[in-house]
Amino acid sequence: MLNLCKKSLLNRRFVAGLTILSIALSVALILGVERLRTEARAGFANSVSGVDLIVAARGNDVQILMATVFGVGSTGTGIRWESLEMLEDMPEIEWTVPLMMGDTHRGYPVIGTSAAYFERFRHSGGQTLSFEKGSVSGSPEDAVVGADVAQAFGYEPGTEIVNAHGAGQVSFYVHDESPFIVRGVLAPTGTAVDRMVFVPLEGFDALHENAAQKVTDPFSRAETSGDREERAEPDRHAGHGHHGHAPDTINAIYAGLKSKPSVLSVQRKLANYREDALTAVLPNVALLQLWSITGTAETALRLMSGAVALAGVIGMVVMLSAALDARRREFAILRSVGATPGNIFVLIISEAVMLLLAGILLGYIVLSVVTVAVDPILAAKFGLRIGLGLPTLREALLIAMIFCSGLIAGAVPAFRVYRMTLADGLSMRL
């Protein structure tokens, strides 16, 4: 029987091929959307772990998360250095990492932070950051670059780099008076860290410090450098206002707790802190909020790919149905050599099954080829990595859904044939 329907399909190979192609495309699309979605989520979720709280100036949780973890947007106003000290003094807090943001390096975000960042930051379910080349040192002029940044510009330890003020590829103000020297290159993580440039807080400070000084008083250079050394000491309190980057303000703080259950009480304490307007963000909660925002777009995408799959299946039914009248003689011949109407029903269903299986297989191959082709582009532009791999359970479920709906739809022409052969019998209607 299978042999028969294989040969019958081969006889109509052009239309059958088109049908398989349309099913393949819908399978590839549905699985592609699903993969992109899960990878994007996994990528976001992998981007931060091990950080219990992100403390920033009062603002929206998602905005704070985007700005600190992904280097997208800004946190609004800064928070005072005293707030960091207050946080460090809290008994529940185990560690803190201060963050300063707002500069970019050739389009990549620059983060001012302390060496503790490289010890405390975790990604992809608890992995630490590791250095591919070089390491972090204490000097204010030293920079550490993420894997993607290093690859994009060919940075090696020893390269001198210059940052620009503000976001974007094109900046009108370049901090070329205070270059940094790359000392470390991070190993790839598959997260936003790959696309970041890290400089010490002191260096970040000094950079804006110099700029401010230069504009207001070109003759105070010597004084400034002395000033900088002073600020490198633990008790820092000198102040020069310069849009939120004033030496005594930072943008955000990553904090780790001694015991996780205290997270809510710490969050409440920070919200009620009177000296500064603070928000403490639980990264996972903020991620959930982010999902609820992106959820609508995701649903729209999935609906669309579902509609394409439906169109593919309908195309198959059209192909099978359209051929029925032309094949009446064929069925009469089969009946005359002993095929029951049931046999002929099975023949049509088997054809549907073959088309579906071939379509699904081809779709999977197409998806894999496309994945391999666009993976480097996605990784470079969005930090998304869609690896090859066997279908996940969810994907298998989607494939099964396409298959079953195709089977049910295929039963429609098969049932028509069944009734038709019963009525026609052996008569040769043409």
Add this chain to the structure above:
Amino acid sequence: MLRGPSGCGKSTLLSAIAGVIDVPKSSVQVAGVDVGGLSGSARDRFRVDHLGIIFQVFNLLPWLSVIDNVVLPCRFSERRRENTGGDPVDTAARLLGDLGLMDPRMLKGPASALSIGQQQRVAAARALIGAPEIILADEPTSALDEDAKDAFVDLLLRECEGAGSSLLFVSHDRSLEKQFDRTEELGNLNRGAA
């Protein structure tokens, strides 16, 4: 041979014998079996086990090879397969050889490549394979020219004899009468029954 003008019910009689149309119980008996009393699927089984059928034209599935067309009944009938003595493909090749179709390349090629006369011979081979008791031939010669007609009927009769099958040959062509043991006019039969 069964003869009669067009529209007098020849094909309906064949359908009744082949068990394709519903007939009252005990009204049609073929090879000792009451066809009217059988259920639908039993009639399908009975048909493939005991009958070989040749149509007027377009007997073959164009997308199957000649050999595959001939062995089709053996796919559906255990009994026909057993009657070939094990290997339906060998038997098919022998039958086709007897009917003058020997070229192995042609036998492996698609049935649609054959001429009408050749197609009818392939259809005869298919009806004969596995030695069914009765061969029903519904005007198989109407698409053939005069010479081919006689040759086809000759071959068909010879092969039926060899296989031990009886042949019910429906035609409106009086010129073929002389080759058959017995010729009935359907009109006469009807009057006789009435």
